Amino acid sequence: MFQIEFENQEKVVGIDLGTTNSLVAWMNLTKPEVIVGEDGDKLVPSVVSIASDGQIIVGNAARQELIDHPERSIYSVKRLMGRGVEDVQEELKLFPFRIAAGSESVIRVVLGEKTFTPPEVSALILRQLRKNAEEALGATVSKCVITVPAYFNDAQRQATRDAGRIAGLEVLRLVNEPTAAALAYGLDKRKEGIIAVYDLGGGTFDISILKLQDGIFEVLATNGDTHLGGDDIDNRLLRIALEDVKSEWGEDLSASGEAVQTLRRDVIRAKEALSFAPVVTIEFDWHGKAYRREITRELFESLITDIVDRTLGPCRDCMRDAGVTPEQIDEVVLVGGSTRIPMVRSAVEVLFRAKPHTELNPDEVVALGAAVQAGILSGTVENQLLLDVTPLSLGIEMYGGVVSKIIHRNSTIPASAGETFTTGVDGQTNVLIHVVQGERELAKDNRSLARFDLKGIDPMPAGYARVEVRFLIDANGILNVTARDARTGKEQSVDVKPSYGLTDEQVEAMIEASIDHAEDDYNAAQVAGARVDADAILAATDKAKRTDAWVELSDEERQKITDAMNRLQLAYHSDDHHLIQAQIDVLNEVTHALAENMMNTAVRGALKGTHV
Amino acid sequence: MSPTCWNCGKPAPSRFCAECRALQPPASDYFAFFEIPRALAPDLKDLEKRFYALSRQLHPDLFSRKSAREQEYSLESTAILNDAYRVLKDPVARTLYVLKQEGFDVGEQSTKDVPPELLEEVFELNMALEELRMGDEDARPQLEAARARFRKMRDELDADLQRQFAGWDASQRAETLAAVRALLNRRKYITNLIDKASHVPDRV
Numbered sequence A: 001m002f003q004i005e006f007e008n009q010e011k012v013v014g015i016d017l018g019t020t021n022s023l024v025a026w027m028n029l030t031k032p033e034v035i036v037g038e039d040g041d042k043l044v045p046s047v048v049s050i051a052s053d054g055q056i057i058v059g060n061a062a063r064q065e066l067i068d069h070p071e072r073s074i075y076s077v078k079r080l081m082g083r084g085v086e087d088v089q090e091e092l093k094l095f096p097f098r099i100a101a102g103s104e105s106v107i108r109v110v111l112g113e114k115t116f117t118p119p120e121v122s123a124l125i126l127r128q129l130r131k132n133a134e135e136a137l138g139a140t141v142s143k144c145v146i147t148v149p150a151y152f153n154d155a156q157r158q159a160t161r162d163a164g165r166i167a168g169l170e171v172l173r174l175v176n177e178p179t180a181a182a183l184a185y186g187l188d189k190r191k192e193g194i195i196a197v198y199d200l201g202g203g204t205f206d207i208s209i210l211k212l213q214d215g216i217f218e219v220l221a222t223n224g225d226t227h228l229g230g231d232d233i234d235n236r237l238l239r240i241a242l243e244d245v246k247s248e249w250g251e252d253l254s255a256s257g258e259a260v261q262t263l264r265r266d267v268i269r270a271k272e273a274l275s276f277a278p279v280v281t282i283e284f285d286w287h288g289k290a291y292r293r294e295i296t297r298e299l300f301e302s303l304i305t306d307i308v309d310r311t312l313g314p315c316r317d318c319m320r321d322a323g324v325t326p327e328q329i330d331e332v333v334l335v336g337g338s339t340r341i342p343m344v345r346s347a348v349e350v351l352f353r354a355k356p357h358t359e360l361n362p363d364e365v366v367a368l369g370a371a372v373q374a375g376i377l378s379g380t381v382e383n384q385l386l387l388d389v390t391p392l393s394l395g396i397e398m399y400g401g402v403v404s405k406i407i408h409r410n411s412t413i414p415a416s417a418g419e420t421f422t423t424g425v426d427g428q429t430n431v432l433i434h435v436v437q438g439e440r441e442l443a444k445d446n447r448s449l450a451r452f453d454l455k456g457i458d459p460m461p462a463g464y465a466r467v468e469v470r471f472l473i474d475a476n477g478i479l480n481v482t483a484r485d486a487r488t489g490k491e492q493s494v495d496v497k498p499s500y501g502l503t504d505e506q507v508e509a510m511i512e513a514s515i516d517h518a519e520d521d522y523n524a525a526q527v528a529g530a531r532v533d534a535d536a537i538l539a540a541t542d543k544a545k546r547t548d549a550w551v552e553l554s555d556e557e558r559q560k561i562t563d564a565m566n567r568l569q570l571a572y573h574s575d576d577h578h579l580i581q582a583q584i585d586v587l588n589e590v591t592h593a594l595a596e597n598m599m600n601t602a603v604r605g606a607l608k609g610t611h612v
Numbered sequence B: 001m002s003p004t005c006w007n008c009g010k011p012a013p014s015r016f017c018a019e020c021r022a023l024q025p026p027a028s029d030y031f032a033f034f035e036i037p038r039a040l041a042p043d044l045k046d047l048e049k050r051f052y053a054l055s056r057q058l059h060p061d062l063f064s065r066k067s068a069r070e071q072e073y074s075l076e077s078t079a080i081l082n083d084a085y086r087v088l089k090d091p092v093a094r095t096l097y098v099l100k101q102e103g104f105d106v107g108e109q110s111t112k113d114v115p116p117e118l119l120e121e122v123f124e125l126n127m128a129l130e131e132l133r134m135g136d137e138d139a140r141p142q143l144e145a146a147r148a149r150f151r152k153m154r155d156e157l158d159a160d161l162q163r164q165f166a167g168w169d170a171s172q173r174a175e176t177l178a179a180v181r182a183l184l185n186r187r188k189y190i191t192n193l194i195d196k197a198s199h200v201p202d203r204v
C-alpha cells in the first residue's frame, strides 16, 4: 500500500547538445532546472576522449585529455554532424579533426585506434548527460528533447536524432535553439509581444523572431549562419598568438596538437576575462618558455568587428521576412556565451533599438527551454505551444538542373506539399527524384538532401503514369516522403538514399555495438531508482512507527517489520537493484497489517470528526 | 472525413469522435478544414483565431502520449492546417486556390504575351532600361515615372479585385471568377513590370 506514493513517473529531459558545452535539464514541478553532473558542474564540455584501455572520458575530465592526448580526443564534433567531407574543408583548416580515409558518404573521425562517425561521438556525450540525469533524478531516463541550431538542415537534424538513438534515447522532439530560449524566457515572464532571439553559439549563429500571445510561441522567421560562432573569435586570437610565438621563439607550434590545445585554452581564458576588464594578458607557458601578450578591449574589438558584423545581415533579413521593423520588437533575448562580449551586446542594442535581456544565463537558457518542451510533450506543462518554422526552402531538381521550390522557408511546420510525377520514356517503371534544400536557383548550388527512386510503376506509354508524391516536413524539421499511384491509389515504395548521413541499418548496427556500455548505464539507473523507492518506503514506515497503529500490532509483527527494515538498509548499499527490490517487497509484505491499522485509525478518526 | 470513427465505429462527422474523442483523419479542402464557407475575401481576424484554436487542438505536441494512429492523424491534420493557413491568408494564393477548387485552369501564365493596352508602356520601359545601361542618366526620371504609373495601375487593379471578391462571395457566379482570373493574370504581369523597373542598373 505504501508503494502507491512512490510510483515512478517517467521523466523526459531536455538536452542542449552544444558545439562547446552540453547541458541536460528537467522540469522540477513547474520550473525548468539544469542538472548538475557528478563533477559538480552544470556544463559538460562537448569533449570526448578514449583512453588506451578503451575507457571513454567525456566532459571536464576529457578537457585535460585534449591537452595530454590530443590524438585520442575530439571537441566541436557538432561541426561535422550531417556533413560530407567537402562541406567541412573550412573547418578542417582550423580544427584538428582527423578524418579517416574512405569517408566519402559518411565522415569518420579517428580517435586513438578506432574510428567513429560524428553521431557516435555525439552519442557518447548524450550518454554522459543521460547518466548525470539518471543519477540526479534516481530514475531511468529513456526519452528526451534535443535542441539544434535553427539553421540546421535536414541531414544535420537526422544526424542529431541518430545520435540520440545510438545513446539509447528516444528523441521525442528536436527543438530549435533560439525557440527553446524563447520558451524558457517567455514561460518565466509570461510575456506577450514580438521578441527577437540572438543566439551566437560556439559554432553557429541563429536569429529568430517570434510572436508571443496567450501561451503560443509562434516563430515568424528564422535566419542564421552555420559557419559562424564564438570558435571563430577564438581562432582569430589563436592565430595571432601562434604568429607571435613563432617570431619570438623561432618555433612554429601550429603542428603540435598538444601546444595548440593549451594555447587555445589560454586565449579563451583571456577572451572571457576581456568581457569584464579593459585589458588582459594571454599567459602561455610551454616547456619552460613563457609567452605573454597584452590585449586591450579596443584591439580585441577591432579583431572581431567583421565577425560581429556578419551576424547583422541575417538579423536584417530575418526582420524583413518576419514583416517587422526594429520599432516593433519588444524584447531581445541573448543566447550563447559569446553574447557576453560587450561589443556584441552593443551591436544588438543598436540594431534592434532595444536593450537586450540578460537575466537568464545565456549558457543555460537553451537547455531550460528544452526542458519546458519536454514538459509540454509529457503533459506536465499545459497551455504552452510552440509553432516553429522550417529555416530552408525545400525543392526538387527539374529538367536542366533548375530547382522548383515546393515548401518555402519560414513556413510553419509541420508543412507539406504534393507533386505529381510522370514517366518520360515508354515502358519506364521508375522515376528518380532529387530533393534539395536551400535558396539558390540551381540544384547544384543547394544542399542535396536525398534521391528517391519511385519504383514499381506499371509499364505504359510516356507521360501516362501519375505518381503523387507527398513531401512532409514534421515538427522536428525532418522530411518524410510518401508516394502513391494516382490511378490505382496504391502506395508506392520510396527508396531513400540520404546524400549524407547514416542509413537505418547503420544506426541499428551502432546501437548494437553500444549495448555493452548501455548495460552498465542501465544498471546504474536501476540501482538509483531502487534506492529512491527504498528511501520512500523506509521513511513511510518510520513515520508509521510513531502512530497508534504501530502500538496495535503484536510484538511478533513489530519484530518482523524491524528486521525487514534492517535488511533493506543492508541491501541499500549493494550495487544489485534486484536485491534492493526484493527487500522492498518483503518490507511491503510485512507492513500490510500496519497499513491496514493506519487506514482503520484514519476511518475511525474521520467518523468521530477528528483528525488523527 | 470518414462516416464512422476509426476507433469505436460510431458515426463521426466531426474532427474528434463525439463518443470516444479520437482524432479523425483531416478534411483536405482548406475551407472545409477551417469550417468556413469558400470565399475570396474571408474574415482574416476570424481565420487567425481559428488557426490558433485549431493549433491548440491538433498539434503533434499534444499527441505524443497517444496511439501511433492518432499521432499520424495529428501530424497530417497540423500539416494541412499550416498549409491551409498559409494559402488562405495570402490574397493571391487564396484566389488561385479558389479558382482551382472551382474547376478553373490556373496553370503557369506566360508572361511573354504582352497585354495589347500595355504594349506602348513596355516598349518605353525597355528603352529607358537600355539607355540607363548605356550610361544615359537622362532616362532615370522616365523610369521612375514608369514605376509610379505601374504601381498606380496595380492599386487600381487591387481595388477592382476587391469588388469582384465581394461579388463572388455574395453570389458565387462563375463569370465573376472568370473576371477574377483575368484580373489576376494582368496583376501578375504588372508586378513583373514593377520588379523590372525596380532593378535599375546603378549609376556608373
Ligand SMILES: [Zn+2]
Pocket: B005, B006, B007, B008, B009, B010, B012, B017, B018, B019, B020, B021, B022
Ligand atoms: Zn470514436
